[in-house]
Amino acid sequence: MNEAWRTLLAFMVWPGVLVAAPLGWGGLWFMRKATARLQGRRGPPFGQPAFDFVKLLGKEMVLPVGVSRTVFLALPLASVASVVAALAILPLPGNPIPSLPGDVILLLYFLEVPVLIEVLAGYVSRSVYGQVAAMREALLSLGYNLPFLVAIIVMAQHAGSFEMRALAAAPFSPLSIVAGLTFLLALPGRLKTNPFSIPNAEHEIVADALVEYSGPALALFKLTHGLEIVLLSFLFAVVFIPATPWPALSLLVYLLVALALLASVVVVATATARLRPAQAFRLYWAAGGLASAATLSAALVW
Amino acid sequence: MNLLDRLMATCRRRSPWLCRLNAGSCNGCDIELTPCLTPRYDIEQIGAVLHGTPKHADIVLISGTLTARSRQAILDIYAQVPNPKAVVAVGSCPASGNVFADSPVVLGEALDAIVPVDVWVPGCPPRPQRIIEAIQAAAQLLADGASKSQAKPRP
Numbered sequence: 001m002n003e004a005w006r007t008l009l010a011f012m013v014w015p016g017v018l019v020a021a022p023l024g025w026g027g028l029w030f031m032r033k034a035t036a037r038l039q040g041r042r043g044p045p046f047g048q049p050a051f052d053f054v055k056l057l058g059k060e061m062v063l064p065v066g067v068s069r070t071v072f073l074a075l076p077l078a079s080v081a082s083v084v085a086a087l088a089i090l091p092l093p094g095n096p097i098p099s100l101p102g103d104v105i106l107l108l109y110f111l112e113v114p115v116l117i118e119v120l121a122g123y124v125s126r127s128v129y130g131q132v133a134a135m136r137e138a139l140l141s142l143g144y145n146l147p148f149l150v151a152i153i154v155m156a157q158h159a160g161s162f163e164m165r166a167l168a169a170a171p172f173s174p175l176s177i178v179a180g181l182t183f184l185l186a187l188p189g190r191l192k193t194n195p196f197s198i199p200n201a202e203h204e205i206v207a208d209a210l211v212e213y214s215g216p217a218l219a220l221f222k223l224t225h226g227l228e229i230v231l232l233s234f235l236f237a238v239v240f241i242p243a244t245p246w247p248a249l250s251l252l253v254y255l256l257v258a259l260a261l262l263a264s265v266v267v268v269a270t271a272t273a274r275l276r277p278a279q280a281f282r283l284y285w286a287a288g289g290l291a292s293a294a295t296l297s298a299a300l301v302w
Numbered sequence: 303m304n305l306l307d308r309l310m311a312t313c314r315r316r317s318p319w320l321c322r323l324n325a326g327s328c329n330g331c332d333i334e335l336t337p338c339l340t341p342r343y344d345i346e347q348i349g350a351v352l353h354g355t356p357k358h359a360d361i362v363l364i365s366g367t368l369t370a371r372s373r374q375a376i377l378d379i380y381a382q383v384p385n386p387k388a389v390v391a392v393g394s395c396p397a398s399g400n401v402f403a404d405s406p407v408v409l410g411e412a413l414d415a416i417v418p419v420d421v422w423v424p425g426c427p428p429r430p431q432r433i434i435e436a437i438q439a440a441a442q443l444l445a446d447g448a449s450k451s452q453a454k455p456r457p
Contacts, residue, residue, distance in 0.1 A: 032346070040341040045316070048349050054313035055360070060385040062357060129355075197315040208356035246456045 327366025
């Protein structure tokens with residue numbers, strides 16, 4: 001099998017779209033169901049995010065007045081593409097693409113693209129609510145990226161390489177725990193769940209930055225969100241959980257860790273209320289800054 | 303009906319997203335709508351989610367008397383909902399004006415003179431069970447391609 005086929009396989013099947021999309025829908029369903037159970041409700045039936053996705057594909061798209069059709073449609077496509085590319089880089093067991101030198105940096109860039117696109121989508125839509133949400137999204141990303149980037153970069157420095165495979169193969173050290181906790185601090189902000197549901201505050205500013213999106217374009221954004229959940233939880237597992245010598249066992253451990261991660265995000269989300277943008281920003285630069293400093297000093301010790 | 307059509311029909315039936323429009327209601331129907339989202343009735347069981355924007359909705363729930371000032375708002379909101387869509391008229395007011403009929407600011411027409419209505423829910427106010435039943439009926443209409451928005455225009 002030559003390189004092109006392997007790349008196609010990685011993007012389209014595993015760890016790309018065909019496997020990650022159902023995993024993402026499963027993750028979204030799990031989060032909605034767990035939230036509902038914690039609130040004393042029954043919650044949605046299994047597969048609800050998949051039903052939503054297919055239904056959205058079958059709906060008409062209403063284009064706001066004065067918005068370029070090309071830009072309006074290119075944004076969700078680019079968003080999905082960047083998340084899929086980031087997934088293809090992840091050194092999950094069975095990933096057919098060999099590692100690239102410096103792919104940690106590439107991955108961090110791809111992770112940032114959907115956030116930037118959502119900011120753009122909010123401004124492009126010419127809706128006041130979309131613009132407020134976009135502004136909040138940009139502000140929040142300046143907050144959570146401090147602990148997020150520090151956690152990943154410290155692990156790369158510890159492994160002595162900016163290659164994902166080196167990070168995944170690194171043996172366990174106490175640093176993984178400190179850096180992992182710093183990563184966990186950034187996770188609710190990245191997933192925009194409570195108390196950081198600031199950009200998608202549905203009762204304050206109608207909806208998220210995608211207020212004006214409808215039909216297939218909205219479906220692609222929903223798919224991006226599902227894939228992002230898979231990407232971030234697997235990224236945590238790959239970077240902070242030591243791999244076992246058996247790929248199948250590693251994959252099972254990664255899946256369990258991802259599930260536990262989503263469960264803890266849901267528990268935090270249901271137990272807290274939304275912060276104001278300034279409070280969230282202060283929290284990320286105070287608590288996140290302290291956690292980052294602790295992680296950096298831990299990297300000097302171990 | 304081929305496989306893809308069947309899949310789409312299932313997904314339309316199982317994922318009705320809602321948008322609420324108070325056209326001049328006394329708030330009675332809106333108060334009865336809220337319990338649908340609470341643990342007692344939990345409308346998410348049938349896949350329904352309340353959305354703030356009509357662009358994300360499949361079903362518009364319109365409650366209240368139709369006033370001279372809300373007429374244009376109803377038309378605007380309805381136009382923003384992407385096809386296929388359904389309208390549920392919640393309560394007696396959209397049908398008849400109820401106790402507010404003959405008021406100088408209340409329109410002397412039923413809601414279906416403004417936008418096509420798929421399901422009527424009578425009651426002042428209707429019980430939450432009836433509202434959920436109506437949402438399910440509207441979702442079934444969307445799945446069958448039988449909602450008024452999916453009707454072929456007469457030649």
